[in-house]
Amino acid sequence: MGERILMKGNEAIGEAAIRAGxxxxxxxxxxxxxxxxxxxxxxxxxxxxxxLQAESEVAAINMVYGAAGAGARVMTSSSSPGISLKxxxxxxxxxxxxxxxxVNIIRGGPGLGGIQPAQSDYFQATxxxxxxxxxxxVFGPASIQEMVELVMEAFxxxxxxxxxxxxxxxxxxxxxxxxxVLPDPKPLDSLPAKPWATxxxxxxxxxxxxSLFLDANLCSRHNEHLQEKYREICRREVRYELVDxxxxxxxxxAYGTTSRVVRSVMNRxxxxxxxxxxxxxxxxxxxxxxxxxxxxxxxxxxxxVEMSAGQMVEDVRLAVNGRRPVHFYGRTGGVVPSxxxxxxxxxxxxxxxxxxx
Amino acid sequence: xxHEILMAGFGGQGIMFMGTLLAHAGMMEDKxxxxxxxxxxxxxxxxxxxxxxxxxxxxxxxLVSEPTALIVMNRPSLERFEGxxxxxxxxxxxxxxxxxxxxxxxxxxxxxxxxxxADRLGSxxxxxxxxLGAFVQASRVVTLHSIKQxxxxxxxxxxxGLIEVNVKALEAGAALASGGQ
Amino acid sequence: MREVFTRxxxxxxxxxxxxxxxxxxIAHRLVAEAIDELGIQHRTIGVAxxxxxxxxxxxxxxxxQQAAHGRAPAVATGIKRxxxxxxxFTYQGDGDLASIGTAEIVHAAMRxxxxxxxFINNAVYGMTGGQMAPTTLVGQVTTTSPGGRDPRHCGHPIxxxxxxxxxxxxxxxxxxxxxxxAHVARARRAVLKAFRTQLEDRGFALVEMLSSCPTNWGMxxxxxxxxxxxxxxxxxPLGEFRVPEEEARP
Numbered sequence: 001m002g003e004r005i006l007m008k009g010n011e012a013i014g015e016a017a018i019r020a021g022x023x024x025x026x027x028x029x030x031x032x033x034x035x036x037x038x039x040x041x042x043x044x045x046x047x048x049x050x051x052l053q054a055e056s057e058v059a060a061i062n063m064v065y066g067a068a069g070a071g072a073r074v075m076t077s078s079s080s081p082g083i084s085l086k087x088x089x090x091x092x093x094x095x096x097x098x099x100x101x102x103v104n105i106i107r108g109g110p111g112l113g114g115i116q117p118a119q120s121d122y123f124q125a126t127x128x129x130x131x132x133x134x135x136x137x138v139f140g141p142a143s144i145q146e147m148v149e150l151v152m153e154a155f156x157x158x159x160x161x162x163x164x165x166x167x168x169x170x171x172x173x174x175x176x177x178x179x180x181v182l183p184d185p186k187p188l189d190s191l192p193a194k195p196w197a198t199x200x201x202x203x204x205x206x207x208x209x210x211s212l213f214l215d216a217n218l219c220s221r222h223n224e225h226l227q228e229k230y231r232e233i234c235r236r237e238v239r240y241e242l243v244d245x246x247x248x249x250x251x252x253x254a255y256g257t258t259s260r261v262v263r264s265v266m267n268r269x270x271x272x273x274x275x276x277x278x279x280x281x282x283x284x285x286x287x288x289x290x291x292x293x294x295x296x297x298x299x300x301x302x303x304x305v306e307m308s309a310g311q312m313v314e315d316v317r318l319a320v321n322g323r324r325p326v327h328f329y330g331r332t333g334g335v336v337p338s339x340x341x342x343x344x345x346x347x348x349x350x351x352x353x354x355x356x357x
Numbered sequence: 358x359x360h361e362i363l364m365a366g367f368g369g370q371g372i373m374f375m376g377t378l379l380a381h382a383g384m385m386e387d388k389x390x391x392x393x394x395x396x397x398x399x400x401x402x403x404x405x406x407x408x409x410x411x412x413x414x415x416x417x418x419x420l421v422s423e424p425t426a427l428i429v430m431n432r433p434s435l436e437r438f439e440g441x442x443x444x445x446x447x448x449x450x451x452x453x454x455x456x457x458x459x460x461x462x463x464x465x466x467x468x469x470x471x472x473x474x475a476d477r478l479g480s481x482x483x484x485x486x487x488x489l490g491a492f493v494q495a496s497r498v499v500t501l502h503s504i505k506q507x508x509x510x511x512x513x514x515x516x517x518g519l520i521e522v523n524v525k526a527l528e529a530g531a532a533l534a535s536g537g538q
Numbered sequence: 539m540r541e542v543f544t545r546x547x548x549x550x551x552x553x554x555x556x557x558x559x560x561x562x563x564i565a566h567r568l569v570a571e572a573i574d575e576l577g578i579q580h581r582t583i584g585v586a587x588x589x590x591x592x593x594x595x596x597x598x599x600x601x602x603q604q605a606a607h608g609r610a611p612a613v614a615t616g617i618k619r620x621x622x623x624x625x626x627f628t629y630q631g632d633g634d635l636a637s638i639g640t641a642e643i644v645h646a647a648m649r650x651x652x653x654x655x656x657f658i659n660n661a662v663y664g665m666t667g668g669q670m671a672p673t674t675l676v677g678q679v680t681t682t683s684p685g686g687r688d689p690r691h692c693g694h695p696i697x698x699x700x701x702x703x704x705x706x707x708x709x710x711x712x713x714x715x716x717x718x719x720a721h722v723a724r725a726r727r728a729v730l731k732a733f734r735t736q737l738e739d740r741g742f743a744l745v746e747m748l749s750s751c752p753t754n755w756g757m758x759x760x761x762x763x764x765x766x767x768x769x770x771x772x773x774x775p776l777g778e779f780r781v782p783e784e785e786a787r788p
Contacts, residue, residue: 006381006392024620032396050619054612055645062609062642066616069603070583074616092606115396176419177377177392179384198601198617200581200624208595210604263417338422 004179009144009169010035012180013103014043016151017075019185022101023049024074026063028056028082031115032171033105036077057082061089061102068098069209071197073155077103080121081112083129090164091130094226095211099158101151102136103167105174108334116334117170117257122311125166126285133223135230137237138166138284140255144178150282152183157237159192161229168284170307172257172336233286240288241280242295248277249300250349253316255281258305258337265342276346284312292319301325303349305342308332310356329355358413360498361421365406365438366430366451371485374511375428376407378489381511382503383411391419404433411498426496428488429455430471449492451484467495467534474529483526490530501531546570548579550599559752559759561716562590562658566597568722569629569656572729573600576737582625583617585610587639589631590664608639611646614653625736627654632673633663636698643702643744650707650741654732657698657744660751661770668754672696675773680754695773699746703779709741711780715748717766721776728778740782748774 453472
């Protein structure tokens with residue numbers, strides 16, 4: 001572990017990837033994530049890697065497919081409209097069981113939307129996003145330090161399950177600077193072996209990277225295998241943070257940037273004698289059920305805050321399953337909910353009113 | 358204590374640099390810091406602003422909607438942000454480019470003719486350092502010493518020739534704020 | 539007894555799914571022969587596309603990746619950038635390469651990716667059942683141009699080899715035909731050159747092969763071959779449109 005350095009979120013993502021042993025990046029410019037490709041275009045050649053600016057997000061994700069199939073640790077990054085274009089490739093990567101890391105610095109949508117921070121790609125990220133029955137683990141860090149650690153962990157999880165892993169942030173996490181302690185680089189010779197990769201079939205039968213199964217029974221068996229893998233991920237890879245102070249009755253549920261604004265509100269509410277808790281999902285998929293079980297008995301209500309019209313709140317409702325009221329407050333289109341707005345929503349919940357109404 | 362500082366001006370005034378230097382100095386004092394720029398089309402020639410939070414505790418939100426201190430480098434920034442400053446907060450105004458008095462009576466006002474002072478030091482470009490020196494002296498968010506220590510860390514190697522004039526500007530600002538000028 | 543004809547080592551001993559009279563089989567064989575002749579079977583990685591040749595990975599005896607529709611050049615780029623000392627080729631049809639995958643093929647050529655592209659042009663979408671392709675001839679009847687291709691409505695056929703030959707990154711670009719043994723022999727030489735271009739690190743290489751599709755053209759295999767000669771070649775002239783520089787000098 002080294003000293004604290006002040007780093008922009010997007011650049012920290014690039015450095016974390018390199019320290020995770022990623023040597024290949026394929027991307028396409030889009031705001032607000034441009035510092036990731038810019039940083040890697042400088043840094044990757046220094047460590048013997050390759051940065052390539054593709055002709056489109058579609059091409060970039062398919063270059064990722066080729067590089068992942070060739071056995072490399074590889075990453076791409078984009079922002080919402082570009083991630084939509086990558087969904088085709090993500091489905092193929094999931095189908096062909098190829099590991100990679102995809103970063104989405106989410107901006108307001110739909111369509112071209114804007115470039116300001118949003119969390120409106122939650123459905124797309126956690127439900128697979130492309131066609132077919134597949135899932136990708138999704139990490140939603142709330143600080144640059146956590147971003148660095150989760151980007152590095154994303155490569156491990158991707159390789160462990162041979163599956164794409166997504167890391168989502170927003171313009172705030174991408175553009176802001178915070179002190180960060182960069183973990184030591186992973187030695188390249190410690191990376192997992194990939195005997196399935198297409199590297200030339202010297203001394204072994206040919207390897208084939210493929211997601212085509214024309215026989216429905218074979219395709220079904222492949223799907224069952226994928227589902228078993230996803231169940232395993234649900235058992236082993238759930239991450240969350242639970243802030244559960246003595247006396248809390250209302251529990252916020254928020255992730256990423258929004259969870260930090262919520263913390264500001266919690267700090268101020270505490271000064272007024274109002275004690276609240278926070279469930280912060282770190283993996284958005286698999287969604288953490290456990291913290292809800294830990295607090296649902298003593299919770300009066302849950303208040304989910306998002307930079308969306310209400311997406312994660314559906315998972316919160318599934319987790320709470322009718323046992324307690326679940327309220328929602330959100331802002332859309334790139335507007336970050338202010339502490340005052342959230343405090344107002346909290347007040348309404350405390351009074352037994354619906355803050356969304 | 359958590360300091361939430363908002364600094365604003367137009368592109369080219371070195372707003373981002375001023376914020377970066379402040380955040381860096383805070384980090385060197387082992388404090389928790391965040392630095393958040395405005396981004397997007399407005400950063401190309403229009404207004405520029407950035408938020409710096411410095412605290413002894415982990416920083417909750419890096420977004421500053423009600424700053425404890427506001428630094429305005431030009432008049433449009435005063436118009437836009439004056440109302441957001443918390444009562445009792447510190448308002449630093451670059452009077453060289455702000456030709457009206459602030460309306461707020463419930464804040465602490467520090468007026469700095471930064472462009473004139475920078476001009477006298479031989480470089481208009483260090484007006485931001487004059488203001489930063491004055492702000493640090495008046496607010497004690499970090500020490501002037503830390504800001505000076507942060508300069509060679511933040512300035513790229515090929516700009517290290519500018520450290521001297523930057524230090525002079527910081528000191529001139531600090532002197533003004535402590536009533537020495 | 540002397541063996542005069544045998545299966546190339548780089549082909550698997552399986553029955554192909556191609557229709558009777560289709561020239562995909564010949565094209566496959568030419569690629570496999572080139573791989574054998576250059577001794578690169580165990581360091582070659584193929585990229586299969588979407589179209590009739592979607593199952594190419596079952597026919598070639600080397601490592602393979604199956605790509606999304608049109609994306610084979612991007613996938614090949616990813617492989618080649620990770621493994622620059624391996625040989626990477628794509629095998630794509632005209633719907634895949636000349637329609638949905640135009641951006642990928644143009645930019646792979648522009649970058650001078652050290653890959654070899656085998657491009658099968660049979661003027662029709664084969665696997666989906668004979669729809670109009672960008673390469674379909676004017677007046678040609680397909681399932682989506684029942685009155686024949688009308689250029690006022692959907693334009694004129696696209697000439698990929700000529701287009702790509704304008705790019706500096708393209709080191710070798712040729713168009714060949716598979717309609718008779720003499721032309722197959724010339725096609726064989728072109729495929730070899732396209733692989734050598736990659737092995738010699740000269741740049742992007744593409745061989746466009748005029749191919750027959752008796753099933754979707756509604757012809758007998760023999761009629762289809764004649765149609766290649768009489769209809770396709772006049773629209774798509776044969777030849778080398780770009781050759782590596784040294785070779786181009788007199």
